[in-house]
Amino acid sequence: MINYYDILEVHYEVSTDELKRSFRTLIKKYHPDIHGQNKLWAESKTKTIIQAYKTLSNSTSREHYDKRYKHLLYTYSKHKPREKTETTAATGAVQEHVRTIFTDLLNGHIHHAIKNHERLLKDYAGVDFFSSLNKRDSIDCLFLLAEAYEKLDKFDMAISLYEFILEKGKGNTHRSHLLHEVKERIRNIYCRHLARRAAPEKALGYYEKVLRLKLYKNENAFIHKKIAECYLTLKAYENALRHLNIALSLKPNLQGAHKLKTKLKQHIPDFAL
16 A cells, blocks of 8 residues: 555645645656656656545545555554664664665765765665655665666666666556666666676676566567677577577567678578578
C-alpha cells in the first residue's frame, strides 16, 4: 500500500487547507519542465502526487483509504521488532544523511550529494535508503544518485545502483517506464563505455549482462553482433558465427553484418555468404 500521507509530506490528521498547500508546493517542486533530463522521473512523481491528492482531498475516498491505512499501521506496529536504544542515534544520523543527499540531488548539487553518499558508506555499514525514505522516494533517490555517478564517469557505482533499482522494481507495473529507462542506461554504460575500453574477454562479460536485460529484438541483435566481433578478435570463429547467425535471425538487415560475414569467410571456408 502506498502511503499517500508520506507522498504529500503531511501528517495523518492534516486539514483540507494544509493538504492543498502541500499539494501545490510539491507540484511546483516536481514539475517535469524544471527537471530536464529527469523529465520521465518527474512525470511519474507528479502523477503519484496527483493520485494521492485526489484520494485524500475527497472525504469519501479518504475515509476508505484511512481504514486501510490504520489497519496497515496496526499490523506494522504489532510485528515491528523493538529497536535497540544504542542504535537510535546512529539510525537518526543515517536518515538525516539520506534526506540531505536526496535534497541535494533534487536541487542538482550532484558533487555534494556524492560526497555525502561516499562519506555515509564509509561511516555506516549496510546503509538502507528504504529505512530512511518511503519506497517511492528511495527509488527516486537511488535513480538520481546513479545518474550523478554516471555523469561523473563513475560507471561501476552507477551500474551497481541501477541494477539494484531494477531488482527492487521487479513486478512493479506502475513504474515500468522508469525501469525501462534504467535498462537503457545500464545498456549504454556497458556498451558505450565499459565494453569499448575493455579487452575482448572482458567485453564479452559485459555484453552477456546486457542480454540478460531482455531488451527489444533489434537491441539484442546488435549485442549478438558485438559478441560475434569479440569472438572474431579472439579467433574463436565458430562462436563468432553462432552469434552472428542469432543476430541475423533477430534482424536480417543488421548494419555491419555483411562486413563481419566477409571476415568470417576467410577463416571458415565452407561458410556461405
